[in-house]
Amino acid sequence: MSSPVDVIVVGAGNRGENYSGYAVIFPDRMRVVAIADPRDFARKKLQARHKVADENTFNDWHCIAEREKFADAVLICTPDRLHKDPAVALAKKGYHVLLEKPMAVTEEDCKEIVEACIQSGVMLTVCHVLRYDPLIHRIKGLIDSGLIGDVIHIQHLEPVGFYHFAHSFVRGNWRNEAESSFALLAKSCHDLDLIHHWAGGRRCIKVSSFGSLSHFTKENKPANAASRCLDCPVEGDCAYSAKKIYLDQVKRGGVGWPVSVICSNSVPDIESVTEALRTGPYGRCVYECDNDVCSNQVVNMEFEGGLTAALTMVAFTEEICERKTSIYGSKGELSYNGHEIKVFDFLTRKTTKYTADTRVPGNFGTGGHGAADYHLIDSFIAAVKNKDPSRIRSGPKETLASHKLVFAAERARLENRVVFCGDQCDAES
Numbered sequence: 001m002s003s004p005v006d007v008i009v010v011g012a013g014n015r016g017e018n019y020s021g022y023a024v025i026f027p028d029r030m031r032v033v034a035i036a037d038p039r040d041f042a043r044k045k046l047q048a049r050h051k052v053a054d055e056n057t058f059n060d061w062h063c064i065a066e067r068e069k070f071a072d073a074v075l076i077c078t079p080d081r082l083h084k085d086p087a088v089a090l091a092k093k094g095y096h097v098l099l100e101k102p103m104a105v106t107e108e109d110c111k112e113i114v115e116a117c118i119q120s121g122v123m124l125t126v127c128h129v130l131r132y133d134p135l136i137h138r139i140k141g142l143i144d145s146g147l148i149g150d151v152i153h154i155q156h157l158e159p160v161g162f163y164h165f166a167h168s169f170v171r172g173n174w175r176n177e178a179e180s181s182f183a184l185l186a187k188s189c190h191d192l193d194l195i196h197h198w199a200g201g202r203r204c205i206k207v208s209s210f211g212s213l214s215h216f217t218k219e220n221k222p223a224n225a226a227s228r229c230l231d232c233p234v235e236g237d238c239a240y241s242a243k244k245i246y247l248d249q250v251k252r253g254g255v256g257w258p259v260s261v262i263c264s265n266s267v268p269d270i271e272s273v274t275e276a277l278r279t280g281p282y283g284r285c286v287y288e289c290d291n292d293v294c295s296n297q298v299v300n301m302e303f304e305g306g307l308t309a310a311l312t313m314v315a316f317t318e319e320i321c322e323r324k325t326s327i328y329g330s331k332g333e334l335s336y337n338g339h340e341i342k343v344f345d346f347l348t349r350k351t352t353k354y355t356a357d358t359r360v361p362g363n364f365g366t367g368g369h370g371a372a373d374y375h376l377i378d379s380f381i382a383a384v385k386n387k388d389p390s391r392i393r394s395g396p397k398e399t400l401a402s403h404k405l406v407f408a409a410e411r412a413r414l415e416n417r418v419v420f421c422g423d424q425c426d427a428e429s
Contacts, residue, residue: 148329159317211297221287
């Protein structure tokens with residue numbers, strides 16, 4: 001039996017823990033041999049799960065870069081602004097790289113990562129997990145088959161979810177652009193990547209965008225509201241109450257996301273969650289945080305050949321990240337609601353439903369992106385094992401091109417103008 005692919009996990013948070021779980025299910029395919037994370041609890045938790053030797057656990061990824069190469073690949077799951085340096089350094093050491101999205105928070109850093117991986121001859125997989133979702137992958141196949149003819153327009157909605165946005169983008173790690181990145185990059189680079197993917201190689205010519213931060217501002221704070229939900233006399237009437245989002249969940253026995261995030265240094269229970277809400281960022285009033293990222297944004301695009309596309313990202317939705325897509329072609333209309341695909345044929349005037357097998361081994365269905373997380377890590381490990389980059393659906397050049405589109409869209413929003421992409425949205429430029 002051949003040996004498993006040895007990986008190093010840099011960043012032992014939610015995403016690092018999720019992807020590394022592949023080694024638990026398939027120890028013959030992947031083995032975690034080292035972990036780097038500055039947080040003792042997160043690092044030791046992952047160390048115990050994978051039985052990693054003490055000498056291979058680090059509180060700083062630089063310690064890994066200083067050693068001779070001792071694994072095949074690295075999973076980089078650090079915060080957004082801490083992606084570029086380990087990705088470049090470890091690619092230059094010869095490690096194949098799985099990199100959490102976004103690649104980096106500036107276009108220049110994204111280019112540097114891609115150049116480092118190409119020049120070092122290592123494979124790069126960026127965690128655009130939606131490309132690996134079985135249903136979304138089926139959409140691409142249906143488009144390429146010519147079923148709906150020439151693609152004329154793509155309409156795509158990302159409903160972030162009212163409490164998800166409050167958790168991640170008002171109170172949480174992605175609330176402030178200076179500390180993380182702008183919302184379109186942090187949340188919807190997935191979605192612009194999909195639109196770019198469905199465009200089938202046609203280059204984006206121009207882009208416009210509009211959006212702002214709505215509702216979650218000091219001006220909208222209710223009268224008599226406190227600075228923290230635990231002390232607030234009007235908390236019972238607030239949809240964004242931290243007690244409702246976190247404390248009520250743990251009282252019902254729920255210890256997964258998002259409760260697990262606010263207790264990153266301990267096991268979630270009523271006491272630890274209460275303490276986190278009393279002293280930590282997740283207990284703050286949503287109208288009194290230091291958040292500044294957009295809560296709603298639209299992006300309009302024109303691609304070569306006249307294809308147009310529109311993305312809407314909005315915080316204030318019931319559904320959590322259940323994307324909805326309509327793709328209009330010359331022969332039919334394709335619609336996707338997050339669960340199934342429908343195609344209406346203009347000639348026969350009949351609707352056909354399409355599904356895909358979304359079953360996965362183990363508990364990968366609970367990782368936040370369902371089957372997509374499993375298929376992403378499975379493809380990466382298979383690519384490394386077989387030295388076959390064709391197994392990777394989100395490699396360096398196509399991912400760089402879609403990231404450039406994200407940066408162009410944000411420039412359009414900030415500068416209140418149409419941005420003509422020229423060659424800047426091309427991976428080769």
